[in-house]
Amino acid sequence: MSTLENLRAVLRMHQIGIVNLLRPDHLLGAAKRNARLGPQAALIMKAAAEHPHAPALTDERGTLNYRQLDEQSNALAHALRELNLPERSVIGVLARDHRGLVLTISAAARANLRLALMNTGLAPQQFAEVVARENVRAVLYDSEFAPVIEALPGDLPRYLTWADEGAADKTIDMLIAGRPITPLPMPERPPGFIILTSGTTGLPKGAPRTKVSPLASALIADRIPFPRQGAIVVASPLFHSTGFGAWTVGLSLADHAVLLRRFDPETILRAIAEHRAQMLVAIPTMLTRILALGPEVIAKYDTSSLRSVFVAGSPLAPELTTRFQDTFGEVIYNVYGSTEVAVASVAQPAESRRAPGTVGRPPVTVHVGLYDDQDAKITRAHVTGRVFVRTGIPFEGYTDGQRKQVIDGFMATGDRGHLDDAGLLYIDGRDDDMIISGGENVYPLEVENLLAERDDVVEAAVIGVDDPEFGSRLRAFVVSTPDAAQDPQEIRDYVRALLARYKVPRDVIFIDELPRNATGKVVRRDLPSGPL
Structure with a gap:
């Protein structure tokens, strides 16, 4: 990243309120803590010093202010050090969104332990494989996941982050009790953390982040209006990059994070109204269920405080964007990115209105490039190519040693897309989702978005299945409204009238819901692809 880009990012952080260039003493202190602890623990310490009585988080157990969160983080860090694990050992956490998870994230860094954020949708065997691969030395978990934990070796230390009735293991409340609330000596460098990829095509990979640039907050907040000391309802799971990144930026602004262990659409609206929340962090399927x-x-709840809905994690259908904004106002900020590249681009509300389907433009310090299959850069509009991203938060490579392709400093996202004449980015589909039918390339996303425009369709997924004549043919799985006719021929005729012949699904299957993982992404391998 160039010096000029760094300066632009710092200035943008000042404008947003993340840093105050008029207080260089505060700035230097924050930079030192970030360099030695990483952003989450450092930002909690900063907010505790500047806004000790401001609410830091609310969950089912009530509210913690920033001073309480900081002191309890220190106490838990002391307890974790007493496990006598070697410095920078990996500990794992398998938890939903609540104070136990936040305390674990903050305390692990202070105790100089590397934290692996585990996906709550993992099956026992998958979880055991990830724990072994990442060399996890202790596990903190919610009691509801006890059956998953049973797959681990019996001598692996384990503690409860959330305890339902009848839970057996020691809780982190017990660990905290009686421990000092004074900070431990800071490590020389941050131990970092590991976020798992979504794992829609196999066992999730570990994507480590050891040294996170203090400019990372600018990358996320540049094109999205975050509140300052306001309330954010975080519906996306914190164990994944969408919720984790948005929550971290909220810490830099001393925001109040309203956390929910389980998603319920009416509970989301109630939380927005009760806390006068200015931001909602969500995945697209959550917006569908809120509108449903x-x-x-919806009218029972006053959501007039809502200024932005940070949406990421899976493709957002243009039709869903329009319907949501027609109901809640111009609030959708459609974020395109990945665990590996963080935020690549953001479509602001006006851009989505003007250019339905766009994922917008890159934020400060980020550059997007398109390359063809021969690795040559594409410079013309409306030409589909492979999407590559260069960012100020460089990816360190997966923990299993694999890496993404890099060209000219740009890293592959695994997606294909194009730019329009105004320079707005569109994602056409994933490389591994592309279907070759009769020699023609088909990206399911185009057909799925078209089907979602129908009033009688809630959502749809399209896959390729074997075909003796064409090699592959399209099979559409449709979730319809209760009053829908569910006529496969009507669906085929609808697509045929608007798209090329080879994009028409030969098979149309109506189902109650699409299979999704814990981050809301459709798991296509779970859709039946055999003979009907």
Whole structure:
């Protein structure tokens, strides 16, 4: 990243309120803590010093202010050090969104332990394989995941981050009790953390982050209006990059994170109204379920405080964007990115209105490039190519040693897309989702978005299945509204009238819901692809 880009990022952080260039003493202290602890623990310490009585988080157990969160983080860090694990050992956490997870994230860094954030959707055997691969030395977990934990060796230390009735293991509340609330000596460098990829095509990979640039907050907040000391309802799981990144930026602004262990659409609206939340962090399927509540239920809650909805994690259908904004106002910020590259681009509300389907433009310090299959750069508009991203948060490579392709400093995302004449980016589909039918390339996303425009379709997924004549043919799985006719021929005729012949699904199957993982992504391998 060039010096000029660094300066632009710092200035943008000042404008947003993340840093105050008029207080260089505060700035230097924050930079030192970030360099030795990493951003999450460092930002909690900063907020505790500057806004000790401001609410830091609310969950089912109530509210913690920043001073309480900081002191309890220190106490838990002391307890973790007493496990006598070697410095920078990996500990794992398998938890939903609540104070136990936040305390674990903050305390692990202070105790100089590397934290692996585990996906709550892992099956026992998958979880055991990830724990072994990442060399996890202790596990903190919610009691509901006890059956998953049973797959681990019996001598692996384990503690409860959330305890339901009848839970057996020691809780972190017990660990904290009686421990000092004074900070431990800071490590020389941050131990870092590991976020797992979504794992839609196999066992999730570990994507480590050891040294996170203090400019990372600018990358996320540049094109998205975050509140300052306001409330953010975080519906996306913190163990994944969407919720984790948005929550971290919120810490830099001393925001109040409203955390929910389980998603319920009406609970989301109630939380926005109760806390006068200015931001919602969500994945697209959550927006679908909120709208499905219907006008009467939605009208029961005053959501007029809402200024932005940070949406990421899976493709956002243009039709869903329009319907949500028609109901809640111009609030959708459609974020395109990945665990590996963080935020690549953001479509602001006006851009989505003007250019439905766009994922917008890159934020400060980020550059997007398109390359063809021969690795030559594409410079013309409306030409589809492979999407590559160069960012100020460089990817360190997966923990299993694999890496993404890099060209001219740009890293592959695994997606294909194009730019329009105005320079707005569109994602056409994933490389591994592309279907070759009769020699023609088809990206399912185009067909899925078209089907979602129908009033009688809630959502759809399209896959390729073997075909003796064409090699592959399209099979559409459709979730319809309760009053839909569910006529496969009507669906085929609809697509045929609007798209090329080879994009028409030969098979149309109506199902109650699409299979999704814990981060909301459709798991296509779970859709039946055999003979009908």
